[in-house]
Amino acid sequence: xxxxxxxxxxxxxxxxxxxxxxxxxxxxxxxxxxxxxxxxxxxxxxxxxxxxxxxxxxxxxxxxxxxxxxxxxxxxxxxxxxxxxxxxxxxxxxxxxxxxxxxxxxxxxxxxxxxxxxxxxxxxxxxxxxxxxxxxxxxxxxxxxxxxxxxxxxxxxxxxxxxxxxxxxxxxxxxxxxxxxxxxxxxxxxxxxxxxxxxxxxxxxxxxxxxxxxxxxxxxxxxxxxxxxxxxxxxxxxxxxxxxxxxxxxxxxxxxxxxxxxxxxxxxxxxxxxxxxxxxxxxxxxxxxxxxxxxxxxxxxxxxxxxxxxxxxxxxxxxxxxxxxxxxxxxxxxxxxxxx
Ligand code: KG4
Ligand code: ZN
Numbered sequence: 536x537x538x539x540x541x542x543x544x545x546x547x548x549x550x551x552x553x554x555x556x557x558x559x560x561x562x563x564x565x566x567x568x569x570x571x572x573x574x575x576x577x578x579x580x581x582x583x584x585x586x587x588x589x590x591x592x593x594x595x596x597x598x599x600x601x602x603x604x605x606x607x608x609x610x611x612x613x614x615x616x617x618x619x620x621x622x623x624x625x626x627x628x629x630x631x632x633x634x635x636x637x638x639x640x641x642x643x644x645x646x647x648x649x650x651x652x653x654x655x656x657x658x659x660x661x662x663x664x665x666x667x668x669x670x671x672x673x674x675x676x677x678x679x680x681x682x683x684x685x686x687x688x689x690x691x692x693x694x695x696x697x698x699x700x701x702x703x704x705x706x707x708x709x710x711x712x713x714x715x716x717x718x719x720x721x722x723x724x725x726x727x728x729x730x731x732x733x734x735x736x737x738x739x740x741x742x743x744x745x746x747x748x749x750x751x752x753x754x755x756x757x758x759x760x761x762x763x764x765x766x767x768x769x770x771x772x773x774x775x776x777x778x779x780x781x782x783x784x785x786x787x788x789x790x791x792x793x794x795x796x797x798x799x800x801x802x803x804x805x806x807x808x809x810x811x812x813x814x815x816x817x818x819x820x821x822x823x824x825x826x827x828x829x830x831x832x833x834x835x836x837x838x839x840x841x842x843x844x845x846x847x848x849x850x851x852x853x854x855x856x857x858x859x860x861x862x863x864x865x866x867x868x869x870x871x872x873x874x875x
C-alpha cells in the first residue's frame with residue numbers, strides 16, 4: 536500500500552510517501568521559518584496562507600522524486616490535529632478532497648502519534664511495549680505505548696512545553712526563532728561550571744513537568760547580570776545557554792528514569808523536535824544504555840510528512856477510513872485514539 540502523508544499543523548508544510556512493502560519512498564519539506572522569524576513566533580494566519588501556496592506543489596515534487604503519479608496512491612493521510620485550526624484545515628481539505636477525487640481512502644492522523652511512531656519509519660528493531668518521551672514545541676509528555684493507539688499518559692507538562700521553553704529562553708538570549716537548535720549551538724561553547732540552574736519538580740514524586748519556573752529563573756539571572764555587569768556578552772550568553780540546556784536535559788532524564796523504574800519498560804523512544812537535541816540523546820544513552828534509546832533521524836524528529844504517511848499507512852492497512860466530511864481537531868488527547 537502506498538500512502539501520501541500531508542503535515543500542515545503548524546509552520547512546516549511536510550509531504551511524505553510511505554509504502555508498506557518498500558518503506559519510505561520520498562519526502563519533502565517547506566519550512567516557514569523565514570516568514571515567522573521576523574515576528575519571533577508563528578503567526579497562524581500567515582501559516583495557513585503559506586500552506587495553501589505550498590502543499591500542492593510539494594505533493595507534485597515528492598511524487599516526481601519517487602517516480603510516481605497520483606494514480607499510484609492507495610490512500611492519503613493528513614494531520615487532523617492537534618495544531619492550528621486554519622493550518623490543519625488546509626492539509627485536511629487537500630488530503631480529503633484529493634482522496635475523494637481519486638476514489639481512495641483518506642485518514643486524519645494525530646500529529647503526536649506521528650512523532651511517536653517516527654522512530655519506526657526506518658526500521659531499527661523497536662518493538663512495543665515502550666516508553667515514549669514526546670518533546671515538541673507544543674507538548675512534553677511521557678507515554679506508555681503498548682501498541683498503535685494503545686497509549687497511557689504517565690506525565691505531562693503543567694505549563695510550557697520543553698520546546699517552548701527552549702524557544703523562549705533562546706529569545707531572551709537574542710537568538711532567532713525557533714530558538715531550540717540555535718540555543719543548542721550556543722551552549723556548545725558554554726562553561727558548564729559557571730551557573731547551576733534548578734531541575735524543576737524532580738525532588739517530588741510524579742512524572743509531570745513544569746518548565747515555566749526554569750524560564751523565569753533564567754530571566755532573573757539575566758536581569759541580575761545586567762544590573763551588576765551590564766549587557767551579557769557572548770561568553771556569558773553561551774554559559775547561560777549551557778546551564779539551561781543541562782537543566783532541561785537533566786530534568787527530562789530524571790523523569791524518564793523514574794518512568795522506567797515505575798513501568799518496568801526497557802525501551803525508551805524520544806520523539807518530537809527536542810529529540811533532535813544531541814545532548815539529550817547522549818545523556819539518555821549514557822544513563823540508560825545506547826541499546827535502550829530509540830529516536831528518528833533529525834529530519835524526522837521535527838515536523839515532517841513522512842511520519843504522517845507512516846502512521847496513516849499503519850491505520851489504513853488496519854481498515855480505518857475517514858468519512859467524506861473534512862474534519863480537524865485542534866485539541867485532541869492522544870489517549871483517546873483507538874487501538875488497531
Ligand atoms: O515537533 P516540532 O518540529 O514541532 C511541534 O510539533 O511543535 O518541534 C519544534 C520544537 C521547537 O520548539 C524547537 O526549538 C525544538 O523543537 N527543537 C530543538 C532542537 N531542534 C528543534 N530544541 C532543542 N534542541 C534542538 N536541537
Ligand atoms: Zn510536531
